[in-house]
Amino acid sequence: MTTMLHAGSVLAGIAEAGRTTTGEEVLFWILAPVMVLAALGLIFARRTVYAALSVILVMVSLAVLYVAQEAPFLGIVQVIVYTGAVMMLFLFVLMLVGVDVADTFADTLGAHRWVAALFGIGLGAVLISVVLRAADIAPQGLTAANEGGNPSGVARIIFGDYVITLQVVGILLITAAVGAIVLTHKERLVAKVGQRERADARIAAGEVLTPLPAPGVYARSNAMDVPALGPDGRPLEHSVSRVLRIRGQQRSVAEVHAHLDPGTGTGSTPPERTITGEEQVR
């Protein structure tokens, strides 16, 4: 009698677990449109990084749905493996290959895009019609299966029924790691150029061996954009950073001199070598 009562309560609990709560329904109807929109972003995003970010959004939302669907272990694995490892790997390769690689959306085949869109819509329609046949299955819920904790239940099946599969998957992972190393390995065709070789080449080329002079230091301006003065009082053009010179952001000595008060222009500079700003640049 008591066992039957117990079984009855378990059955009621299962029936209860199979139904979705209002909270889960709200969660689903918030997340599902977001996920579909983000997935569409994968098709329509011009920039690859945006596509990757929208896929990350889809995957995090999937993890939330897994937890809602009584699969907390898979939800956490989803966050760690997919968003944490796989998508970060994608972003790494994206940055390695170059985010500015022009992704030509225009196809060589004009009709190709429309045929592909038609295929996608048709596939969706067929699969939905198939999937809706499962709508009348009475959901049983995982309360009984998750009784000792969801990770324990999953582990019991993995290490019980699927031990051989687990071993094969382990071999597969090692093979994939070795394969990635082999594929990205680059044979060195020429000798490595180190610091010594670079220094020898510079001396052989007869270039400037000392460090370049630092940019100018004046009483009114010690900024990076003003050239230094040589021992003879003439500005040294190459003391200003090359970047500033190319951008045209450097200031000449004359410009700084124009701001100087003529009465106080002595400082440490001897009067006979007072900078006038008319000095020839070398």
Place this chain on the structure above:
Amino acid sequence: MNLSNYLVLSVLLFSIGATTVLVRRNAIIVFMGVELMLNAANLAFVTFARMHGDLTGQVVAFFVMVVAAAEVVVGLAIIVAIYRTRRSASVDDVNLLKS
């Protein structure tokens, strides 16, 4: 709410992933489309596990994730190797064997 809503969502994600594979030219985005399809299948597995009250569906989804991780590693290595020789990540430029 009927649980088949999850299945419909999974089908939508799967179709979008398949369309991405067909439409886009950038190999990395094509690859992300494949990942989206695998994830959609995982959602279906988890939903079916809940429908049938059997954790095996979750175990299969777990194995799908592991195999997807291995596949991503090799696939991205191939993309990097192609990019090194061809200076391009477009699937249309890999036509050395043509003609």
